[in-house]
Amino acid sequence: MNITDIIKMRKSVRSFSGTPLNAQQIALINQAIADSKSPFGGDYIIKLASVEAELSFKPSTYGVITNAKDFLLMGVGDTEHSALSAGYAMEQVVLKATEMGLGTCWIAATFKKSIFERVAAFPDATPLKIISPIGESAQKRSFMEKFTRFAVGANNRKPFDKLFFAGNFTTSLSPDNQFGQPLEMMRLAPSSTNSQPWRALVVDNRVDFYYKSRGMVSVLDMGIGLCHFNLAAQAVGLNGKFAPISDPIEAPDKWVYLTSFTLQ
Ligand SMILES: Cc1cc2nc3c(=O)[nH]c(=O)nc-3n(C[C@H](O)[C@H](O)[C@H](O)COP(=O)(O)O)c2cc1C
Structure with missing residues (x-):
């Protein structure tokens, strides 16, 4: 399956x-965690753990x-780079899970942490923030x-021409642009309350990324979107x-x- 099919799925x-994950699935997800990476630095940790949560959590x-x-459990440092990397790296694991036919759902912020902290310890510098x-x-x-x-209107996505621009912010980008497909994959990314904070301006061989801020969670959402963008670009x-x-x-x-992506 190619990356655009996985993202669309x-x-x-x-x-x-x-049904709990079997040993082979656990090994593959742990490998995806080990393989996940981010160009943005910061501090984050991803762990896989079985958790005795209530039937309905x-x-x-x-x-x-x-x-x-x-559950995937994620510790994230307090900086913008940590939030960006957290989104970017964990989405690689989410897409691997999707390819394996497994379901996932990002949950950020203030959930009942105690039952999750009991199964996995997180350092003070990277407290558990996402599951x-x-x-x-x-x-x-x-x-x-x-x-x-x-x-949350989970099936709705903002139209391409309201998010992505060419040269200036009054000219919408043509989907036929060389960055059209990677930006379309960013458009389909998951985001908190489906807020879709991503915006982009294409200038020749460069894409400048902006976001509509609702706080740190929007930076995390941007990490997810940039992960989709870069995988589809590659x-x-x-x-x-990215710099x-x-x-x-x-x-x-x-x-x-936020940052720019320049062709090498
Ligand atoms: C950072 C982040 C936090 C989220 N938090 C929650 C949450 O607390 N509860 C929930 O049910 N869904 C949560 N979601 C899932 C979003 O609601 C979902 O991605 C969005 O509605 C789009 O739907 P889709 O993922 O099916 O495309 C979160 C998603 C992201 C990316």
């Missing part, structure tokens, strides 16, 4: 079958997770899952490097400049 899963943010036995159930999906989505998807032979430029142009609507 991924959807958050909140209802699980209750309600994060204090939103949504309800049913019948999950295994995702991981496992075989249930045959049917629970009522609460359907309700959550409806409430798949079509667009090899580049901020010194003179980004001002964007509308208080969009915050």
Whole structure:
């Protein structure tokens, strides 16, 4: 399966079958964790653990997770680079899980940490901040899952021409642009409450990335989107490097400049 098929196939899963991961699946996910990397530095740790959560586990943010036995647990440092890397690296594991036919659902912020901290210790510098159930999906989505998807408009994505621009922020980017496919893959990425903070300006061989900020979680979302972007770029032979430029142009609507991707 190629990366664009995997990205298109991924959807958050909140209802699980209750079957724990088998030894082979555990080995493959642990390998994906070991292989995951980020160009953005910072501090983060990803662990896989089986957790005796209640049948129905309600994060204090939103949504309800049913019948999950295994979880990805992520410790994240307090800096912007840590949040960016956390999104970027963990999404590689999420996409590997998707390829293996396993369901996942990112959950950030203030969930009931104690049951998760009991199974895995996290250093003070990288406290547990993100979890995702991981496992075989249930045959049917629970009522609460359907309700959550409806409430956050999980199937809706902002149109391409409202997110990505060419040369200036009044000209929409053509999907036929060389960066069209990688940006389309960014557009399909998961984000907290489906907020889709990503914006981009293409200038010749460079893409300048901006985001609509709702705080640190938007930086984490950007890490996820940039992971999709770079994997899809590599798949079509667009090899580049991420680094901020010194003179980004001002964007509308208080969009915050983050970094740029320049073809090498
Ligand atoms: C950083 C992050 C945090 C999230 N937190 C939650 C959460 O607390 N509860 C939940 O049910 N879903 C959570 N989600 C899942 C999003 O709601 C979901 O990705 C979005 O609605 C798009 O749906 P999709 O993933 O099926 O494409 C989170 C996603 C991200 C990326």
